[in-house]
Every structure is written in structure tokens, then in C-alpha cells.
Amino acid sequence: MNRPNVGAQPIPASVLGMAASRRNILRGGLVGGALLGSSSLLAACGGDDGGGGGDASGAVKFGMNEASGAGPAHERLVQVAEAYAKKAGVTVDRNEVDHNTFQENINTYLQGNPDDVFTWFAGFRMNQFAEQGLITDISDVWPIDGLDDSFKQASTASDGKQYFVPVGYYPWAVFYRKSVFEKRGYAPPTDLDELTTLMTKMQSDDITPFAFADKDGWPAMGTFDILNMRINGFDYHMSLMAGDEEWDSAEVKQVFDTWRGLLPYHQADPLGRTWQEAATSMGNEECGMYLLGTFVVDGIPDLEDDLDFFTFPELDSSIGATALDAPIDGFCLAASGSNQAGGKEMLKYLGTAEAADAANKGTTPLIAANSGADTSVYSDLQKKSAEVVQAAENIAQFLDRDTRSDFASTVIIPELQRFLEDPDDIDGVTQSIQQQKESIFI
Amino acid sequence: MTTTTPVPAETTAEPVTAAQPPKRRLPARDRAVVITMILIPTLFVVVLVWVPAILSVVLSFGAWNGIGDVDQIQWVGTKNYADIVDIYPPFWPAIQHNLIWLVFLFLGPTLLGMFLAVVLDRNMRGSRFYQTAFYMPVVLSLALVGFIWQLFYSRDQGLINQVFGSEVDWYGDSSVNLWAVLVATAWRHTGYIMLIYLAGLKGVDASLREAAAVDGASERQTFFRIVFPVMRPINMIVLVIVVIESLRAFDLVWVVNRGTNGLELIGALVAQNVVGEAARYGFGSALAVIMMLISTVFIAIYLRIVFREERR
Incomplete structure (x- = not known):
């Protein structure tokens, strides 16, 4: 998603939309050129020691799929990361990556030396990483207060375990x-x-x-x-x-x-x-x-x-x-992340209503997943979105997230x-x- | 030339080679230097060119999403190639578009660039200005070129449709978007060829032209009979550049719509299949191998011409 401020500028929206994705060309070229074995090489370099190690009080690395300039989507992540750092008294190292670049490198990223906690999507795309062992089983973080069964379902992979903490969604x-x-x-x-x-x-x-x-x-x-x-x-x-x-x-x-x-x-x-x-x-x-x-x-x-x-x-x-x-956005724990314990602690926090409130200060159409989140700050669109999604009997994620x-x-x-x-x-x-x-x- | 002198015993031992210069043996140190100088570049070529190329070929016979170790690769034989040819709709259009790209680049901007170079070479007033103006787009990356032309081509907000009141979907209609993109490429390519050719023209000995003028040759005759043949090395370079540019064409269509809907190019298809989560490394490699084979044809032709020339 590109988030240009169209109304304020004389440049056609289409052009602004392209600006954000320009970096992909470089990526595309690089990946296309080095398509061979790069991921397996990186996997070999990546810390296999990430298994169970790490100290819950150590610094947590936080991989974000939005970089500064992306507007509200970026601000939300920064706010919630800062709120956690303050509350838990740990250092949160943010790794801010442009949305499209993050998407395109995700395979290499997860097999290399990933951050502990990273932004991801529910559904098939979460499940495929779970099946491949790239993300950590976090069923001990669940259940989370305020996240009902449908969210638990969306966070569950084919092996019946949870690998995901939902934070918000939009219809x-x-x-x-x-x-x-x-x-x-x-x-x-x-x-x-x-x-x-x-x-x-x-x-x-x-x-x-x-x-x-x-x-x-x-x-x-x-x-x-x-x-x-x-x-x-x-x-x-x-x-x-x-x-x-x-x-x-x-x-x-x-x-x-x-x-x-x-x-x-x-x-x-x-x-x-x-x-x-x-x-x-x-x-x-x-x-x-x-x-x-x-x-x-x-x-x-x-x-x-x-x-x-x-x-x-x-x-x-x-x-x-x-x-x-109504695609659900949220967080996963990378299996190769070096601080598994600290990552889990952070994920526990990210699912709470408190985290949702910390994030929801900017104006953004996303609605918090946690039912305990404060809805009084919501815009009319957000309020209606929440109603509509709650009224829905079945929620799909979106074609490219469901297949x-x-x-x-x-x-x-x-x-x-x-x-x-x-x-x-x-x-x-x-x-x-x-x-x-x-x-x-x- | 080194100071080593031929060893007489060797010349007599090989009477067959008598016509060629006698063999020389380098001192051990020189030999070590030569071997190192050959070995290091060879190593680079092997590691950076041959190993990846061969691995690409190997990978093209498998299905692999890039996750896990290489033992995860399922070997599927020639299935990837069969699928590409039979059931992958973007493939044949892509081949066709690459060829159109080549022909267009050659007939359009290349000839225009050469023409501009010849005109600008005549030291007319303001030729510096024109040179700069035509060369300007070359400084821009193709990504940026796509971005600039979007301002002209956008269906609802673009300059062309605004000025002419037309409703042509320049980038979206698959029957025109290839040409729209080619015009954008040409805008950049013309200046590139112009500069190379201009440099070549400056290097042509002025006395040749003078001699032609004395003999009463017209401007046109001077160019086609004298200057153009003398410029043969530059002409070859231009030809090679055009071929390379059209085979590796990728950036512009990638910026416009990632190489779908009328803008399929082999390079873009390779990228589509290996970039991001959608990693079909086997399938993408098979496409890359096909691209490599096509390039090989052109490389072979080029090398033949070059060698034939050297032999002369």
C-alpha cells in the first residue's frame, strides 16, 4: 500500500504511487541477478543458535514493514514499539524497511538473520511460514485477553498451534x-x-x-x-x-x-x-x-x-x-531471531488493549483487534468498520493472503x-x- | 618485448613451426606472474559467471521456493520448460516484445541518434546546447524515465490526454502500451547513441573529408562513402549496445506495471517469478536459461563478425 497525500499536490496520484515502489526495481534487479542460492547461503550464515536462547530482559529486535514517510502506518508501529520499550524497560531496536522491499525480501530475511518480532499477515501467508519452520510456535502466549476465537483461529496454523498475534484489520x-x-x-x-x-x-x-x-x-x-x-x-x-x-x-x-x-x-x-x-x-x-x-x-x-x-x-x-x-495485520516471531524469550514477551504486550491504544493515536483507518481497546478515539469510519466486521459471519483475508x-x-x-x-x-x-x-x- | 632469446635446440626440434616466430621460454618469475594474471580473472569469471549460469541451468529442472536447504528441491525434469511453452500465457508475448524492442530500438532511436550526431558535428550555432538537451535523459535512470513519462501518459490526469482531449489509456491498453513505453525508451536511447556517435565522428581524420571535398564529393557522398566505412568500429559498438539494451530491457516496464498486460518482457518475467514470497526459483531459472540461450545467439553472431574482422 502506498500512501501518498494526493489532495495536497499537483502531481498525479499515479506518479506518487510509483515513487514508493521505485526501490523495487533495484531489488528486482538484484534478486533477479543473484537468484541462485542466495537464500540458502544466507540461511547458512544466519544464527542457528536462535533456538531457545535469549534473555527476556535483553534488547528485542523489531522488524517493521513500514519506513518513515509511509505516514500513519509507520507512526503506529513506532508508537507501539516505544510504548513497549518504556513499559517493559527493555531496548527495542527498530528495523524500518519500506513496505514493498520488506515483502519482496521476506524469504531471505527469515532464513538469514531476522529481527525477533516482525510485522506480518494472518492466514495462508502465516501458515506457509509456520509449515516451513520459519516462525516460532507462540501458543503459550495465547489466549490473549480481548482477542476472541475468530482471531485465535486466524492466528492458528495447520498444526493447530498459534504463530501470530493480530493487532488490527480493515474491511x-x-x-x-x-x-x-x-x-x-x-x-x-x-x-x-x-x-x-x-x-x-x-x-x-x-x-x-x-x-x-x-x-x-x-x-x-x-x-x-x-x-x-x-x-x-x-x-x-x-x-x-x-x-x-x-x-x-x-x-x-x-x-x-x-x-x-x-x-x-x-x-x-x-x-x-x-x-x-x-x-x-x-x-x-x-x-x-x-x-x-x-x-x-x-x-x-x-x-x-x-x-x-x-x-x-x-x-x-x-x-x-x-x-x-478483512485482512488482519499483526506480528510473528522469527524462528532464527536471537532473542526468543524477549520476543515472546513483546508479542504478549502487542496483543493487549494497551498496545492497541498506544498505537491508535494517529489517524488511520485500521481497527484494533483487541476488543478492550479504547474506541472513543475512533473516527466514524473506524467505528463503522468495527461494526461491519463484527456483524460479518465469515471473514476472508484477501486473495493474495488466502492462497x-x-x-x-x-x-x-x-x-x-x-x-x-x-x-x-x-x-x-x-x-x-x-x-x-x-x-x-x- | 622480453630479452629472452630463442633456444636453438627447440627450433630444430620443431621444424614444422619454422615459419612462425620461434618459441620462447619465460623465466620462472615471469611465468608465475603470467599464470597469476590469468588465474585471477579466470577465477572471477568462473565464480561470478559460469557457476551461477550452470547452477541456473541445474535449478531450472527443479521446483524450489528458496526455503530450506537445497535438498528441498523437487526435481521435475523438463516440466518447467514444457509449462513455459505450453501453459504460461505471458511467455510468447514476452519473446515477441523483446524482438519488437530490438527492431524498434534499431530503426528508431539508433538511426535518429546517428543522424543527430552527424548534424551536430557540423558545428552549427548552439550545437553545445542541443547536445546537452539530447543527452540529458541519458543521465536519468530508466526508473525515473518511467516516472516522468507517467506524467504524460496517465489516462485521467496525464498531459497528453489533457492537451488533446483524448481518452487513450497509454499505459493500460495492451495494444498501445508497448509503443508508449518504447517512445519513453527512445527518448533516452537517442541521446546515448548520439553521444557515442558524436565522439566517433570527432575522431575521423579531417583530411579525409578535405580530400573528398577536393575530389568533388557531395556531403552525402562524403558521409556514406568515406566517413561511415571509417567509423566501422563505432558502428559495431552501437550495434552491440542496441542488442544488449533490448535484451536486458526490464526497468521501464517494471516501473510501469511490473511487466504484465502487454508489457511482458523475458527479464520482467524472470523477476516476477523469483522476487518476493512468490518464489518459483525453478520456473524463474528456466526463464532465465531461455533468455541466456537467446543472448548466446547474438553473442555468437557478434563474435563471428569480430573474429572474421581480425583475421582480415
């Missing part, structure tokens, strides 16, 4: 501007009929119903997720993600077919647009709604007070609208883009995904 929903809806007399829809009526009305008012962007490849995954959950249900979605269903099945084709029907109500040419640009076009009333995570606020910060959202309406009454994407990351990035991204380019070739797209899926999920 994906349909955002709109309250003032625009009021002025034009629109109302949030709850089913397909109402949605269609609303979209047609918007079009007659010369407003594109949905803002849409997929230049970076991942935003369209959010649309696929929600359509699949509305049409085929949460359970089917999760087993599709796990690789247990066929991608060229009638169910998946149905999703693409529905999507094709909705595309005329979406902004044209999404493949050249960044989500920041799409957010801007909702901001200036060219578009009426935008399906995105709450970080959409970062794209149009001046309009935060005017933003509201509704969960995507139901498409099939037998399925309902009870599931949504193998190599499959998501090297297959799904190009195929979804191909579909958006030529929505009529559903058979070709689904067949190609299925073939590649069979090759990757061994």
Missing part, C-alpha cells in the same frame, strides 16, 4: 461520498435489484457507478473475492483459494460472467489506472462508488469526513451478504488483467488459470 467495502448520495438522493443498496437501480440512476446522472483500477494487479482481486463469496459462498471461496476446487468450474465461470455483466458500470480502462487515481475520480464526483479497503482514505484524505461505505450487496438470497474481506503467493502473483494477476482486457474470453482465462494451478499446487 473491504463499497465506499461513497455521503454528500453526493444525499444531493442526488441515492441510497446504499442491499440486493442486486437495488444495486442495478442505483447504477442505472447514476449513469443517467452522468456518473460512472464504480471507480475501478487494476494497474498494480492486486485491486481486482478484491472484486473477484467479493463476487465469489456472494455467488458461491464463503466455504467455496476458501476451498478454491486452498486449491481444492477447479478454476475452470461452472461456479468460477459464473463469477466471471457476473463480473462481465457489471463491467459496463465500472470505470473504463482500469489497467492503466492506479487505485489512487480511481479514488481521486470518486473524490471529484466522476464516479459514485469504489470497492476497496478502508485505505481508500489515504487516496483522498481531505474527504475523510465525507466518506461512508456499505458492504457489497447480496447477489443470491440463499447465500446472503455475510462474508467479506499461495506464487500462484496469486504469477498467475492470478496476469489472468485477471487478461479478463479485464477481454471480458468475453471467460473460457480461455479460466482454463489457463486451471492449467497453471495444476502445475503450481503440487
